[in-house]
Amino acid sequence: MRTRRTIPVLVGCCLLLVAGSPAAAADFTSPDPGGIPRLTDDRGRTLTLRGWNVEDKSNRGEQALSAITEKHFRDMRAKGFNFARLLIFWDDLEPRQGRYSQTYLRKAERILDWAERYGIQVLIDAHQDVFGPAFGHRGIPEWATRTDGLPFTPHPDDWFSEYFEPAVQRAFTHLYEDEDLRHAQARMWRVLADRFEHHPAVLGYDLINEPMGELRTGEDLPTAARRIERDQLTPMYNRLADAVRSADDDNWVFVEPTPIVGEGVPTGLGKIKDPKVVYAPHFYNAAMEAGADYDPAAGWIESYEAAVTAYPKEQKIPVVVGEWGPLNNSLPNMPRFYREALASLHRYSSGWAGYVWCYGTGYCAVDGRGRFRTNKEQTAAPYAAAVAGRVGADAYDPATGTYGLEYRASRRPDATEISLPPNAAGWRIAVDGPAWTSTRTVAAGRSCLVRVLARPGARITVTVTVGVTPRTPG
Numbered sequence: 001m002r003t004r005r006t007i008p009v010l011v012g013c014c015l016l017l018v019a020g021s022p023a024a025a026a027d028f029t030s031p032d033p034g035g036i037p038r039l040t041d042d043r044g045r046t047l048t049l050r051g052w053n054v055e056d057k058s059n060r061g062e063q064a065l066s067a068i069t070e071k072h073f074r075d076m077r078a079k080g081f082n083f084a085r086l087l088i089f090w091d092d093l094e095p096r097q098g099r100y101s102q103t104y105l106r107k108a109e110r111i112l113d114w115a116e117r118y119g120i121q122v123l124i125d126a127h128q129d130v131f132g133p134a135f136g137h138r139g140i141p142e143w144a145t146r147t148d149g150l151p152f153t154p155h156p157d158d159w160f161s162e163y164f165e166p167a168v169q170r171a172f173t174h175l176y177e178d179e180d181l182r183h184a185q186a187r188m189w190r191v192l193a194d195r196f197e198h199h200p201a202v203l204g205y206d207l208i209n210e211p212m213g214e215l216r217t218g219e220d221l222p223t224a225a226r227r228i229e230r231d232q233l234t235p236m237y238n239r240l241a242d243a244v245r246s247a248d249d250d251n252w253v254f255v256e257p258t259p260i261v262g263e264g265v266p267t268g269l270g271k272i273k274d275p276k277v278v279y280a281p282h283f284y285n286a287a288m289e290a291g292a293d294y295d296p297a298a299g300w301i302e303s304y305e306a307a308v309t310a311y312p313k314e315q316k317i318p319v320v321v322g323e324w325g326p327l328n329n330s331l332p333n334m335p336r337f338y339r340e341a342l343a344s345l346h347r348y349s350s351g352w353a354g355y356v357w358c359y360g361t362g363y364c365a366v367d368g369r370g371r372f373r374t375n376k377e378q379t380a381a382p383y384a385a386a387v388a389g390r391v392g393a394d395a396y397d398p399a400t401g402t403y404g405l406e407y408r409a410s411r412r413p414d415a416t417e418i419s420l421p422p423n424a425a426g427w428r429i430a431v432d433g434p435a436w437t438s439t440r441t442v443a444a445g446r447s448c449l450v451r452v453l454a455r456p457g458a459r460i461t462v463t464v465t466v467g468v469t470p471r472t473p474g
Contacts, residue, residue, distance in 0.1 A: 034309060035313045035316070036309060036312045036313055036318065037318050038318055038350050038391070039278065039318040039320065039350035039351065043388075043414055044388075044410065044414075045388050045410075045416075046386065046389075046390075046391055047350060047351070048383050048384055049083035049121065049203075049320060049350060049351025049352065050080070050351055050379070050383055050385075051076060051354070052083075052084060052354045052355070052357035052365055053084070053085045053125075053322075053323060053353050053354070053356045053357065054072055054087070054357050055068070055086075055127070055356055056087070057138055060092060061095075062103070064107065065104070065107040065111065066107075068111055069114075070117075072357055073114045073115050075366070075370055076118070076357055077118040077120055077447065078422070078446040078447055079446070080380050080419050082119060082121060082419060083120060083121050083122075083203075083353060084115055084120050084123070085123045085322055086108070086111060086112075086122050086124055087125050088108060088124055088125060088192070089127055089128075089138045090126060090128070090132075090140055090185075090188055091133050091138060091140065093105070093188060094141055094184075094191075095141065096143065097141070097184065100191050105195055108124075108196075109195070109196070109199070112199050112201045113201070115201040116199070121202075122201045122203060123203055123204050123205070123254060123320075123322070123353070124204070124206065125205075125209055126139075126205075126207060126209065128208065128209050128210070128211075129159070129209075129210075130159060130162045130163060130168055131145060131168050131171045132144075134147075135154075135162060135168055136154060140171070140175060144181055144185075146171060146178070147168075148170050150167040150170050151166055152165045152166070152167035152168060153165060163212045168212075169212070169214035169215065170214060172214060172232075173214045173232075176232040177232075182236075185236075185239075185240065186239055186240060186243035189207070189243040190243050190244070192205065193205065193243070193244045193246075193247035193248040193251075197247055197251065202251055203252060204251045204276075204278065205248075205252070205253055205254060206254040206322060207237055207241070207244075207253065207254065207255055207256075208240075209256065210259045210282065211233055211256060211258060212258055212259070213225075213232055213258070221260055222260060225258040225265060225267075226265070226267070227268065228258060228268075229258060233257075233269060234269055234272070237253075237255045237272050238272060238274075240253075241253045241272060241273070241277070253274050253276060253277050253278070254277075254278045255269065255277060255278070255279060256280050256281060256322065257279075257311075259284065261282070261307055262282065262286065266307045266308075266310045266311065267307075267310075267311045269311055271315060272315075277315070277317045278317060279312045279317055279318070280319075280321070281308050281319070281321060281322070282321065283304065283321050283324035285300050285304075291327055292331075293328075293332060293334070294336065294337035295333070296340070301340055308348070309348050312348075318349075319349040320349060320350050320352065321345060321352040321353070322352075323353060324345070324355065325354045325356075329373060329374055330373075330375065334374070334375045335375055338376075338378040339378065342398075354376075354379055365379075378398065381398065382396055382403035382418060382421070382427070382464050383396065383418070384418050384419075385419045385449070386415075386416060386417045387407050387416050388414035388416045389407040389454070389460070390407060390408045391407045392407055392408065393405070394406075394407075400466075401465060401466030401467075402464065403418075403463070403465075404463050405418065405460075406459070406461045406462075407460055408457065408460075409435075409454035409455065409460055411456045411457055412456065413453065413456055414453075415451045415453050416451070416462075417450070417451055418449070418450040418452070419447065419448070419450075420450065420464065422447055425467045426466075426467065427448070427464055428466075428467065429450060429463070429464050430465075431460065431462050431463075432462075433459055433460035433461060434455040434458045435452050435453060435454040435455065435458065436453045437452050438453075450462075450464075
């Protein structure tokens with residue numbers, strides 16, 4: 001049964017919970033997924049992931065992963081985030097061919113333990129930048145780097161252009177085509193999946209970060225990207241998915257297109273023959289990555305959204321954006337960029353990981369004191385982390401600070417979870433429908449998780465608004 005009641009302010013959560021009719025709520029608009037399914041958990045609940053990449057690109061060997069601390073996960077959860085994309089480097093995992101570092105695996109497991117402690121789900125990302133250490137970066141080990149003696153010239157002021165150096169492009173070709181390197185890459189993934197398949201924090205595996213390849217004579221970049229995706233990445237992903245499944249039947253497999261999708265180029269990826277595949281593009285614009293301001297008139301977000309949704313619509317697989325966020329977030333048009341980018345991401349994806357959770361400048365989410373850097377506070381907003389039922393509408397209006405969720409509860413009783421970030425004015429929650437609610441603070445009481453347990457099959461509406469006036473119980 002549903003009872004009308006008011007509960008005093010919960011100091012830890014800074015909210016007032018009200019059960020009853022949300023008469024003052026704004027109209028909710030359902031995102032238009034266009035046939036793109038949503039990510040689900042093993043209980044069948046619809047998931048929304050909001051979080052950040054977590055990395056240590058500076059330290060190697062015995063110091064590898066030491067820049068990632070428990071504080072990263074505690075602080076992310078304190079601001080309401082529930083997702084982390086953890087960068088793992090093959091060159092650290094297997095520094096010598098066939099020798100896997102147990103120290104590195106133990107450190108990665110400790111990081112996953114921290115994530116579990118704070119209720120954060122983790123995507124394990126096999127990361128590479130400009131292939132790997134043979135070219136002054138991280139990723140594919142030097143012993144697995146073959147260049148046929150082709151030249152490489154560093155570009156310290158434009159590292160991404162190093163992908164187009166002949167030696168780097170040839171190294172990708174060998175990774176995709178050489179049988180022994182194929183087997184080595186598959187073994188690496190079997191090691192990771194076997195070690196972490198049962199860890200409660202693990203959501204899935206991102207098989208390779210921002211894969212590139214070799215351009216042929218006379219090919220333009222979009223044509224080359226589609227060919228590489230079709231002829232090299234698709235079979236590679238199927239091989240690696242099989243390797244993962246030899247150890248782990250449960251967690252999701254994430255696949256990326258080439259970074260050229262950021263220029264509004266639809267992927268040429270074919271079908272990945274696995275029952276739990278997620279499409280995981282990145283959301284970057286070349287001009288903004290070079291430090292330029294957002295240009296709303298250029299229509300980049302619109303062209304990116306059109307390009308990035310074509311493949312998951314065709315394949316009927318969920319989307320999670322693995323990286324996004326401009327280098328210079330304080331330029332004049334960046335407030336608008338964050339509003340429009342977040343609205344776009346919500347329309348078609350099951351979530352995202354911003355780049356990157358660190359304490360400082362540049363891409364860092366927060367400064368040295370843990371405060372959001374300019375405009376990045378917009379990433380912290382109410383959202384339904386898990387919905388036990390069929391979602392009808394799910395929207396947040398940053399102008400009014402109103403979040404609304406409408407859903408029909410599943411036939412099997414289970415809890416819907418709504419995450420609320422810290423808010424000095426507090427939150428007011430109204431629930432309409434036969435449901436029971438509870439709240440708990442997470443991460444030192446700075447963010448809240450609201451649980452709604454509905455009568456099976458019932459229609460439920462939840463409205464969250466900013467601003468609380470304490471009341472007396474009655």
